[in-house]
Amino acid sequence: MEQQVQLGDIVRMKKPHPCGSSEWEVLRVGMDFRLKCQGCGHLVMLPRPKFERMVRGIVRHAAPQS
Structure with a gap:
């Protein structure tokens, strides 16, 4: 990706x-990604290679911080 x-x-x-x-x-x-489910709030950690294989795309970018 x-x-x-x-x-x-x-x-x-x-x-x-x-x-x-x-x-x-x-x-x-970083080397690992920490993710929070938007449905139930469950937290998971994924290693970078697995995250890059599993992700389909960015739905919404974070709001820029000023």
Whole structure:
């Protein structure tokens, strides 16, 4: 994935979470990604290679901080 994912972005993943939501908020970026499900609030950590395989695209970018 060539898009730059930043903190606060909402991303769509390949498979939906068991709650039914496919959208996740990015809480941490680095070697691991910390994601929060937008449906139920569940938190998960994914290694970078798995995240890059699973992500479909950015739904909404984070609001720029001033």
